[in-house]
Amino acid sequence: MLKIDGITRRFGDVTALDSVSLEIRQGEFFALLGPSGCGKTTLLRIIAGFERPDAGRVTLEGEDLLSMPPNRRPISLMFQSYALFPHMTVAKNVAYGLERERLPRQDVKQRVGEVLETVGLSGHASRKPAQLSGGQRQRVALARSIVKRPRLLLLDEPLSALDKKVRADMQLELKRLQHDVGITFVVVTHDQEEAMSLADRIAVFDSGAVRQVDEPVALYERPKSPFVADFVGANNLFPGTASGMEALKSGDFGMLPGTPLTQLEAGAEALLAVRPERIELADDSATRGLKGSVLDVSFYGGVSHISVEVPGHGKPVLAAVQGASTVQPGAKVKVRWNAEDAVIMAAGR
Amino acid sequence: MLKIDGITRRFGDVTALDSVSLEIRQGEFFALLGPSGCGKTTLLRIIAGFERPDAGRVTLEGEDLLSMPPNRRPISLMFQSYALFPHMTVAKNVAYGLERERLPRQDVKQRVGEVLETVGLSGHASRKPAQLSGGQRQRVALARSIVKRPRLLLLDEPLSALDKKVRADMQLELKRLQHDVGITFVVVTHDQEEAMSLADRIAVFDSGAVRQVDEPVALYERPKSPFVADFVGANNLFPGTASGMEALKSGDFGMLPGTPLTQLEAGAEALLAVRPERIELADDSATRGLKGSVLDVSFYGGVSHISVEVPGHGKPVLAAVQGASTVQPGAKVKVRWNAEDAVIMAAGR
Amino acid sequence: MLVPLALVLSYTVFQRGRFGGIVYEFTTSNFARLFDPLYLGVVGNSLKIAALTTLIALLIGYPTAYLIAQLPRKWKTVALVAIVLPFWTNFIIRVYAWIILLSGPGLINSGLKALGLGPFELLYNEGAIVTGLLYSYLPLMVLPLYATIEKLDPQLREASANLGASAFTTFRKVTLPLTVSGVLTGCLFVFVPSFGNFVIPELLGGSKSLMVGNLIRNQFLAARDWPFGSTLTLALVAVLIVLLIAQAWAARRA
Amino acid sequence: GGESSSSSQGSNAAAADQLKPNADLSQQTLQVTVWDGYTPKELPEKVKAKLKVKDLKIALHETNEVAMAKLTASGDSGIDVAFVSGQYAQALNEQGLLEPIHPELIPNLANLYPEATQLSYDKGNKYSVPYTWGTTGICYRTDLVKAKPTSWNDLLKPPAWAEKKVTMMTTERWLALPALKSLGYSVNTDKDEEIAKVKELLVAQKPHLLTYDDTTFGEKLTSGEAVMVEAWDGWCPTTDPKGNIAFVVPKEGSDLWVDTMVIMKSSKNKEAAHALINYILDPEIHSWAAENINYKVPNKAAMDKVQIPKGSLLGIKPAELLDGESIIDLGQASTKYTTLSQDIQAK
Amino acid sequence: MRRSKLLYVPFWATYVFLYLPIVVLVVMSFNSGDSAYTYEGFSLKWYGELAGNERVRDGLVNTLIVATGSTVIATVLGTLLAVGLARHSKSKTLDAIALMPAVLPDLVLGIGLLVFYGMIQLTLGLYSAVLAHGVFAMAFVAAVVRTRLANTDTSLEEASRDLGAGPVTTFMKITLPQLGPGIVAGALLAFTLSLDEFVIAFFTIGNSDQTLPIVIYSMIRFGVTPEINALAAILLLVSFTAVIAGQRLTKIGESRAQD
Ligand SMILES: Nc1ncnc2c1ncn2[C@@H]1O[C@H](COP(=O)(O)OP(=O)(O)OP(=O)(O)O)[C@@H](O)[C@H]1O
Ligand SMILES: Nc1ncnc2c1ncn2[C@@H]1O[C@H](COP(=O)(O)OP(=O)(O)OP(=O)(O)O)[C@@H](O)[C@H]1O
Numbered sequence A, B: 001m002l003k004i005d006g007i008t009r010r011f012g013d014v015t016a017l018d019s020v021s022l023e024i025r026q027g028e029f030f031a032l033l034g035p036s037g038c039g040k041t042t043l044l045r046i047i048a049g050f051e052r053p054d055a056g057r058v059t060l061e062g063e064d065l066l067s068m069p070p071n072r073r074p075i076s077l078m079f080q081s082y083a084l085f086p087h088m089t090v091a092k093n094v095a096y097g098l099e100r101e102r103l104p105r106q107d108v109k110q111r112v113g114e115v116l117e118t119v120g121l122s123g124h125a126s127r128k129p130a131q132l133s134g135g136q137r138q139r140v141a142l143a144r145s146i147v148k149r150p151r152l153l154l155l156d157e158p159l160s161a162l163d164k165k166v167r168a169d170m171q172l173e174l175k176r177l178q179h180d181v182g183i184t185f186v187v188v189t190h191d192q193e194e195a196m197s198l199a200d201r202i203a204v205f206d207s208g209a210v211r212q213v214d215e216p217v218a219l220y221e222r223p224k225s226p227f228v229a230d231f232v233g234a235n236n237l238f239p240g241t242a243s244g245m246e247a248l249k250s251g252d253f254g255m256l257p258g259t260p261l262t263q264l265e266a267g268a269e270a271l272l273a274v275r276p277e278r279i280e281l282a283d284d285s286a287t288r289g290l291k292g293s294v295l296d297v298s299f300y301g302g303v304s305h306i307s308v309e310v311p312g313h314g315k316p317v318l319a320a321v322q323g324a325s326t327v328q329p330g331a332k333v334k335v336r337w338n339a340e341d342a343v344i345m346a347a348g349r
Numbered sequence C: 001m002l003v004p005l006a007l008v009l010s011y012t013v014f015q016r017g018r019f020g021g022i023v024y025e026f027t028t029s030n031f032a033r034l035f036d037p038l039y040l041g042v043v044g045n046s047l048k049i050a051a052l053t054t055l056i057a058l059l060i061g062y063p064t065a066y067l068i069a070q071l072p073r074k075w076k077t078v079a080l081v082a083i084v085l086p087f088w089t090n091f092i093i094r095v096y097a098w099i100i101l102l103s104g105p106g107l108i109n110s111g112l113k114a115l116g117l118g119p120f121e122l123l124y125n126e127g128a129i130v131t132g133l134l135y136s137y138l139p140l141m142v143l144p145l146y147a148t149i150e151k152l153d154p155q156l157r158e159a160s161a162n163l164g165a166s167a168f169t170t171f172r173k174v175t176l177p178l179t180v181s182g183v184l185t186g187c188l189f190v191f192v193p194s195f196g197n198f199v200i201p202e203l204l205g206g207s208k209s210l211m212v213g214n215l216i217r218n219q220f221l222a223a224r225d226w227p228f229g230s231t232l233t234l235a236l237v238a239v240l241i242v243l244l245i246a247q248a249w250a251a252r253r254a
Numbered sequence D: 001g002g003e004s005s006s007s008s009q010g011s012n013a014a015a016a017d018q019l020k021p022n023a024d025l026s027q028q029t030l031q032v033t034v035w036d037g038y039t040p041k042e043l044p045e046k047v048k049a050k051l052k053v054k055d056l057k058i059a060l061h062e063t064n065e066v067a068m069a070k071l072t073a074s075g076d077s078g079i080d081v082a083f084v085s086g087q088y089a090q091a092l093n094e095q096g097l098l099e100p101i102h103p104e105l106i107p108n109l110a111n112l113y114p115e116a117t118q119l120s121y122d123k124g125n126k127y128s129v130p131y132t133w134g135t136t137g138i139c140y141r142t143d144l145v146k147a148k149p150t151s152w153n154d155l156l157k158p159p160a161w162a163e164k165k166v167t168m169m170t171t172e173r174w175l176a177l178p179a180l181k182s183l184g185y186s187v188n189t190d191k192d193e194e195i196a197k198v199k200e201l202l203v204a205q206k207p208h209l210l211t212y213d214d215t216t217f218g219e220k221l222t223s224g225e226a227v228m229v230e231a232w233d234g235w236c237p238t239t240d241p242k243g244n245i246a247f248v249v250p251k252e253g254s255d256l257w258v259d260t261m262v263i264m265k266s267s268k269n270k271e272a273a274h275a276l277i278n279y280i281l282d283p284e285i286h287s288w289a290a291e292n293i294n295y296k297v298p299n300k301a302a303m304d305k306v307q308i309p310k311g312s313l314l315g316i317k318p319a320e321l322l323d324g325e326s327i328i329d330l331g332q333a334s335t336k337y338t339t340l341s342q343d344i345q346a347k
Numbered sequence E: 001m002r003r004s005k006l007l008y009v010p011f012w013a014t015y016v017f018l019y020l021p022i023v024v025l026v027v028m029s030f031n032s033g034d035s036a037y038t039y040e041g042f043s044l045k046w047y048g049e050l051a052g053n054e055r056v057r058d059g060l061v062n063t064l065i066v067a068t069g070s071t072v073i074a075t076v077l078g079t080l081l082a083v084g085l086a087r088h089s090k091s092k093t094l095d096a097i098a099l100m101p102a103v104l105p106d107l108v109l110g111i112g113l114l115v116f117y118g119m120i121q122l123t124l125g126l127y128s129a130v131l132a133h134g135v136f137a138m139a140f141v142a143a144v145v146r147t148r149l150a151n152t153d154t155s156l157e158e159a160s161r162d163l164g165a166g167p168v169t170t171f172m173k174i175t176l177p178q179l180g181p182g183i184v185a186g187a188l189l190a191f192t193l194s195l196d197e198f199v200i201a202f203f204t205i206g207n208s209d210q211t212l213p214i215v216i217y218s219m220i221r222f223g224v225t226p227e228i229n230a231l232a233a234i235l236l237l238v239s240f241t242a243v244i245a246g247q248r249l250t251k252i253g254e255s256r257a258q259d
């Protein structure tokens, strides 16, 4: 339904967006993922009409969006900085958009009540934004943009200030809106888990350009480029050259098992990526695997990350195991993985 | 070093802090964790001197803090909303605190350069805050407060707007500061993983009161109350009564295996909590376990969450498995766990 | 609005009729007269008096506006209205009140006499002019200052204090730069009418010193030389426009 | 815009409208501008009752200068009759803004002293009719002066006991008057050297003055702030109950000032305007001015009716007044006086 | 945040400075003597005289009409001008021109307007003075509002547009309330300036209409009398009452709005 075509936007000598093209489907939950400063907010602002691109087109169901004033676009944007109206109460803030549609008062009141209930702020309806905590403000901003049920909802980091519980509730709520009301979502998030679990498709951005657009599992398991492999989830990367077989030829470690994603000519520069949770820590005495010693064990609640120093490899190799780990720093181990658990891709971004 | 004693703060009819007492040790990395609106920011603001408590005392190494003007306190606060000076460049913002110490210009310049390097904004030194993205602003705010190397650093959601990569870098940097410079940290975060992996100790807040202060693993594995069990990490909770043995007596399911954390009188109302990663999905034909059917499988990158509807239990039971799961929604399964993987605690908050 | 102005300013190139009025014959002599040392001296004197008035107004107006902006909402309005309330009586009456206060046998001297001091010559000098101007235009300083200070995010001041800045440094480095547009507007509002005032120099200064306003008034009314009066006006406006542009420029930078 | 002043003296009479002696005044509305308190409060009612004009509205001006600005700024100021001083009437006439007086419509002109028809700014009352007249002198506190002033020099070079207790007027022609007279010059001089001499005197005087004051000098005398001031006769409070204030016309001589009534050429109610002036010259009405504003009126019939209170200056005879030199407008040269006044103030 | 005690010195100095002459005026209005300078004893006679003064009454009414009318004009146009300049123009010259009436000597503006009105054959009346004051006060309002606008957050306006509000609604509902204190300050300024303005009013008002300042100017020919002081005292009383009533009303309005 939303077609973004060759959008470019420069700020002085910074190119915030560099000929970005995307197509977002009706009813889809679409996530934008990318490092801080890569142009995500800028793209949303262009779609919403607050920034003019230097080049490119944006159409919504065939209609040219760029020539439409912001208030005519059937789009809601939730601002990364909330942009709550400081002189209005929470209820007034949320009602604002509905009042513009000249809905009967009773309806407005009811819908505002419902949405405040949803975001857990019923008790705060008559407060001013200055009297709210950070997370409460964010929820007001969220409520304000979802209450309108627009055809397209753009959310800029909608849940970044929320704790896991509230966040999970909100995520469910967003999913419900997508399902029941059929809203199309474009969500900016830096939280990969969130993107993974919510989105139908994810676009990974870097320095103003789209690197890959894919479904979550595909993105995670078959990153098309080292950047995506590295950015989406943790990954252990090994450089080398393609061997023409199910392995990478590494200068330091010989042949490393892995599955090429595309046809790679033998000898071409390539990269092998293996996820921490695919790595097995074997006993020092095991026959296969790269020798190393445990550097650090950190507990992340539910999962522990173990970093293993492997001589010859610049960065420590990261392994993830469920629960609290029993390995001790200093322990000698071997790290290994199966060919089907690692991917080999061409080098370059 | 920092002693908070019976601090209470009310805003009209809201009690933001209700007689909070905490002791934070020299060089410690201390995290405040709690739902949105529970009073975290308010506590930091009291420590920094921007809010007066209605009751209570705060001392820093025995010295009464409350009677000291904010600019005399050896404390840096990073504001949740950044509070960057809009009329100053990034470099000026960061230099501000150092200039107040009348450091030689050359030193100021050097330290500003270093810290901007650290937060990855060397290229943005001469921009104004309005020309930065959300995450970039947050990093400026972070840089501004760490560059001073105060004895006590208060950070209010310092990394909430950052992507995983930058966030990991920043986390490392904070750890390094704590180690090398010996700064004491009090960090507010809603990110439990962050709290878990960074903090020496965590205080869990709820509605203005401290629920538990503990080390990460203890907090995760031995929550003292249902609130903490539920709030910190995902958990599956089963209500029932204590049995006086290594099990909970549940009305619907009979005896459920688990380890009581404290001495519980048989028959007292109690709760059993078991982590998703401790749950095993067994075949429908298994002898032990609760019968259920798979409701939903979501992939979070690295780990999959499987929710299982168990008739008789209100909420679906959540199980976590590493990697993409092969179970299909609709499948009949049994969920089970070992007694040592579940904890039993007294009911109530 | 521009038409009346243009109308008057167009007189600058014409001549005074023998008995007043205007003769529509082109001349540049009016501009030549501008550079008479007499007029330059008057301009210098006016600049001095107006600048001094503006400076004092800023020095006491800023803290006042600052504190008003911090008051609870209820008191804010009261304090603000209290600033302008005296001005809802009458300008000339208030000026006369100062005569009562300052004159030889006036209240201040009587008070000082009781203390065994004085009498001092408080009236009919430049000090009295500055006092009168200050009194007349202080609200014009306070109101725009209030409007900008009120908008300042208190967290910025908190951040500054947290970074170790004293109240004064916070003011100098954060509050002031962020309210510079208000400062400039306030200064303009005080400076301009002070610069062009003619009533106060007459009443409180005893007509003993001349300001640009008196000059213009004299040309328009006494000499009935509208062309030269217009020329003086043009010069005045030119000076002020330069200030205005400087103000707009500084405000944009801030 | 302003009116061209190319017209020369006397050309106005020829251009005069033909006025109808029997015009229906009830169709005419009069707008008068006058100093505050210069005409009786109830004048509008009286005029309406007596002359049957539709309406009479009074506007007030503060000074001659301000009245001039309003009268000359646009073609039609909406004013029918204006009260201004003699030299301003002259200037208005020179600019072609005044209607010639039609004597046949003002039979009461006969009430004027003969002297009042020979005033130098308008001999024969061609375009103005005098309303009040008087002179300028030194007004002083009999109890506070060490010696009675007799000469302008007492004011110009104040003795030590009068240091900073002397005021002068600045309305520019009166600023120069004492110096001009003390130097023996004409009050209407336009000679640069004479004006330069005057300037010297006044600059030397400035440091010894309390202040310049055109309006409240009387009050300064009563309060004792000043002991000696330059004053118009009517504004010198010689009738003050304490009886310690006196007025003197210095021996070097002084001026004769006249406040007049003029009819604007732009008036659409000229018949009514004439009728109004005629009515004001009625002794009943005109004597009000002498009794209430302490200025003599040039109307013999009126002055004869007036009870002159003790200490009042109303007793000065027209002949004495005519010793004074009548101030006239000097055309281009009158700006010299503005410049003079500015020069002195700027010092 | 704590405020330095030192700040209170200039704060109170300002109010003392502003009210000292006012106190003098009020005290002197009860003078039984004729002099405005020397207090001779208590009397209300000047208030009695004032009560019978028709011109003062008419003048007061005219002044209020002119001040109210011109404040409305100045506030509306000045605010629009400020917003227009801030949002749609980068020209400093335009900025400067908009402020021109504030920098022109009142005399020049008065005469200029008079000449202009004469040119377009406008008969003078109350409305011509309202217009004249409106023009001149507009510049002040514009400047004050502009000042406040200088660093407002445009994302609020964007949010409003995004929620479906057109430019006009956004202006009314978001921009205006944000500018609130600036507009109030500007309107106060406009009202105050108009109440007190003499020269422009003199030249642009109809011949027989007078505002209070014009009346007072002609009354004080011989200096201030206690009658004038009494007038000032009454004006003050009226102002105080109006302000307090206004406060009450807004408070009632607010508590209503809260329901
Ligand atoms: N100025 C104020 N006036 C009234 N209530 C306030 C004010 N400031 C905070 N509160 C309330 O106090 C409670 C605690 O606020 P606080 O900002 O400390 O929360 P928090 O724990 O930082 O939340 P978050 O994670 O959402 O930022 C909240 O319910 C908030 O609404
Ligand atoms: N007004 C501006 N002037 C100059 N540069 C700007 C401006 N707005 C954004 N930028 C720059 O453009 C780039 C993209 O900014 P954008 O806000 O779109 O990033 P983002 O992807 O939303 O980042 P974040 O996750 O940190 O919010 C950044 O480098 C930023 O510094």
Ligand SMILES: NCCCCNCCCN
Pocket (backbone or CB within 6 Å): D035, D036, D038, D085, D232, D257, D258, D259, E221
């Ligand atoms: N208010 C009456 C003023 C009269 C002025 N007459 C002065 C005489 C000199 N023109």
Ligand SMILES: [Mg+2]
Pocket (backbone or CB within 6 Å): A040, A041, A042, A080, A156, B133, B134, B135
């Ligand atoms: Mg962003």
Ligand SMILES: [Mg+2]
Pocket (backbone or CB within 6 Å): A133, A134, A135, B040, B041, B042, B080, B156
């Ligand atoms: Mg907070």
